[in-house]
Amino acid sequence: MTQPREVIPGRTYLVSRRCTQRQHLLRPDEAVEQIFLYCLAEAIQRFKLALHGYVAMSNHEHLVVRDNAGNYPAFLAHFHKMVAKALNAAWGRWENFWAAEQPNVVYLVEASDRFDKLIYVLSNPVNADLVEHVADWPGACSLGQHLSGRDRVIKRPEGFFRADGPMPEEVTLHLERLEGFEDLSDAEWASKIEDAVRGAEDAAKERRREKGVRVLGRKAVRSIDPTSSPQTPAPRRRLRPLIACRNMARRVQELLSVKGFRTAYRAALDRWRAGERTAPFPIGTYHMLTFGACIVSAG
Numbered sequence: 001m002t003q004p005r006e007v008i009p010g011r012t013y014l015v016s017r018r019c020t021q022r023q024h025l026l027r028p029d030e031a032v033e034q035i036f037l038y039c040l041a042e043a044i045q046r047f048k049l050a051l052h053g054y055v056a057m058s059n060h061e062h063l064v065v066r067d068n069a070g071n072y073p074a075f076l077a078h079f080h081k082m083v084a085k086a087l088n089a090a091w092g093r094w095e096n097f098w099a100a101e102q103p104n105v106v107y108l109v110e111a112s113d114r115f116d117k118l119i120y121v122l123s124n125p126v127n128a129d130l131v132e133h134v135a136d137w138p139g140a141c142s143l144g145q146h147l148s149g150r151d152r153v154i155k156r157p158e159g160f161f162r163a164d165g166p167m168p169e170e171v172t173l174h175l176e177r178l179e180g181f182e183d184l185s186d187a188e189w190a191s192k193i194e195d196a197v198r199g200a201e202d203a204a205k206e207r208r209r210e211k212g213v214r215v216l217g218r219k220a221v222r223s224i225d226p227t228s229s230p231q232t233p234a235p236r237r238r239l240r241p242l243i244a245c246r247n248m249a250r251r252v253q254e255l256l257s258v259k260g261f262r263t264a265y266r267a268a269l270d271r272w273r274a275g276e277r278t279a280p281f282p283i284g285t286y287h288m289l290t291f292g293a294c295i296v297s298a299g
Contacts, residue, residue, distance in 0.1 A: 009070035028139025111180025
């Protein structure tokens with residue numbers, strides 16, 4: 001049994017998920033980017049999350065989102081389902097699109113943690129030695145929106161989606177600024193992101209120089225077989241972090257809170273399984289509450 005998810009409205013998360021068998025099923029081209037961004041914008045609007053940043057690498061994705069209504073599991077289920085269906089149709093395949101494990105969802109506790117992970121997301125193509133500058137990445141990446149401050153209007157992709165179906169003809173992909181940086185002007189916020197990304201690019205360039213590594217380049221990225229997988233060994237048995245927090249005291253506090261939630265959840269579940277249907281579950285319970293199987297304590 002997997003550990004229960006603690007879902008609290010208002011939290012900001014880093015979401016990551018890989019394609020099945022690490023295949024390059026998100027390999028960038030215009031059609032893939034349109035499908036990914038259309039499904040993302042539609043799901044964000046449907047479940048009323050705030051989108052802070054995104055990148056679609058060739059075989060995985062990263063998102064930074066704020067869960068306003070405490071329904072991010074439903075958002076992820078819908079978004080990943082629509083991407084899988086549309087891109088499977090585009091590639092002419094039928095098997096699982098995403099890896100079997102659950103998406104990795106990391107709670108970003110403080111403003112500095114949120115900013116660090118946003119830059120991590122934006123810098124992914126550079127740190128993976130695929131392109132020299134983030135702006136060179138030929139796939140979906142939110143850097144351009146951060147710097148311009150403009151929304152993107154994405155038309156419904158042809159192919160999988162019916163013209164007379166329930167999905168909208170077009171959607172607007174809007175970015176919101178990270179919580180904790182409200183005091184900055186639009187120009188200051190864009191400059192802060194640009195400076196941090198440039199720093200990441202410079203660090204990656206120096207690392208490549210020391211190791212004699214060259215970037216793959218846009219053209220080579222676009223020519224990768226979508227059913228291929230990286231030749232490097234797949235990471236195995238690594239810890240899946242729950243939170244990102246540089247403040248050690250706050251980190252300990254948050255981890256103790258998670259432990260307390262899980263203990264209370266297991267105790268309530270044992271009582272519920274024993275027939276006590278009014279056993280109160282702790283705040284943050286999602287699955288049992290969503291499907292109407294339990295009540296949640298007031299505090």
